[in-house]
Amino acid sequence: MHTQTTQIPGYTYGEVATSPVSEADLDLLKQTVLLSEEDVLYLQMAGRVLKDQTEDILDVWYGFVGSHPYLAQYFGKKDQLNDAYLASVRKRFGQWIMDTCFRSYDQQWLNYQHEIGLRHLVKKNQTDGVDAVPIIHFRYLVTFIVPITATIKPFLARKGNSVGEVENMYNAWFKAITLTVALWCYPYVKEGTF
Amino acid sequence: MHTQTTQIPGYTYGEVATSPVSEADLDLLKQTVLLSEEDVLYLQMAGRVLKDQTEDILDVWYGFVGSHPYLAQYFGKKDQLNDAYLASVRKRFGQWIMDTCFRSYDQQWLNYQHEIGLRHLVKKNQTDGVDAVPIIHFRYLVTFIVPITATIKPFLARKGNSVGEVENMYNAWFKAITLTVALWCYPYVKEGTF
Numbered sequence: 001m002h003t004q005t006t007q008i009p010g011y012t013y014g015e016v017a018t019s020p021v022s023e024a025d026l027d028l029l030k031q032t033v034l035l036s037e038e039d040v041l042y043l044q045m046a047g048r049v050l051k052d053q054t055e056d057i058l059d060v061w062y063g064f065v066g067s068h069p070y071l072a073q074y075f076g077k078k079d080q081l082n083d084a085y086l087a088s089v090r091k092r093f094g095q096w097i098m099d100t101c102f103r104s105y106d107q108q109w110l111n112y113q114h115e116i117g118l119r120h121l122v123k124k125n126q127t128d129g130v131d132a133v134p135i136i137h138f139r140y141l142v143t144f145i146v147p148i149t150a151t152i153k154p155f156l157a158r159k160g161n162s163v164g165e166v167e168n169m170y171n172a173w174f175k176a177i178t179l180t181v182a183l184w185c186y187p188y189v190k191e192g193t194f
Numbered sequence: 195m196h197t198q199t200t201q202i203p204g205y206t207y208g209e210v211a212t213s214p215v216s217e218a219d220l221d222l223l224k225q226t227v228l229l230s231e232e233d234v235l236y237l238q239m240a241g242r243v244l245k246d247q248t249e250d251i252l253d254v255w256y257g258f259v260g261s262h263p264y265l266a267q268y269f270g271k272k273d274q275l276n277d278a279y280l281a282s283v284r285k286r287f288g289q290w291i292m293d294t295c296f297r298s299y300d301q302q303w304l305n306y307q308h309e310i311g312l313r314h315l316v317k318k319n320q321t322d323g324v325d326a327v328p329i330i331h332f333r334y335l336v337t338f339i340v341p342i343t344a345t346i347k348p349f350l351a352r353k354g355n356s357v358g359e360v361e362n363m364y365n366a367w368f369k370a371i372t373l374t375v376a377l378w379c380y381p382y383v384k385e386g387t388f
Contacts, residue, residue: 032337138383142376143226182336189332
């Protein structure tokens, strides 16, 4: 499942610095988003359902960003989109869908979520060596929980699973996305308040 | 609907400082969480459904906090809960459910969301004049999107509305909560990055 990952430029899972968030912290965050062992199984089911649909999902997400200039501007500079940048991020974004479903949520996973947070702020543009707006504003990390969650449901329903299974996969996805985004926010938050 | 509000100590809707977030900013955030005019109508429907259930909802939410010491500790100091503090916040929390459903999301609403954000951080404890832990940590603002959203569904389904109406009310609530929490985060976020 992760065999192709070395082919994705800038995808450095397992090779990044340690997150300031510990596995003990994570345990409490998982309790807060109600993420159970059963949810982990439904995330894996979601992963199997979404595996061959990631390009279609990315079409929807990129379509959403592309049709809203205030979002698209983060992928460029002075209203000029950087197509190479969009394409590089897209590959990692697709891998992230699979990672969200299949990876163990352990210290290595925490480390990579922190890296992704940094790549939205102080390390933005570095990974792909591009000249684009310097940061993604915080407001769109949290608010993106909705489109990233809501748009996934039709894809979860497309492989013949029961209504109950789709609902359970959807709820597990919602929990995982909210947890993930909370972690991505760390670099934005004032010292000592996370 | 808001006639009882002056009876809630510390509830100062319409009497607080201007938020740094403008109505133009809000318009983009509403687009990002996919909050449509139809959602506003479903929020109002949710408000009518939830109106006489707020105490039961608060029982669920307080039960969740109370059964997790790492959450309950924010309502006290050195593991001693402050019951008067819990009771004061509860009244405003109930009013907040109604405000989320019925208020116009305008500058006054933005101002009050900013005030609520401040009351989780630099102004925590001031409103109720209590001696408790000094801040709510950021991590629990974002992760609370899940319990505050997921637990509302059974209450939305309790008044005989169709499955479709319950689903639409639930989705509108999810969008509203995510938008609201994003605004509450403002005081936690580093200068210039919101």
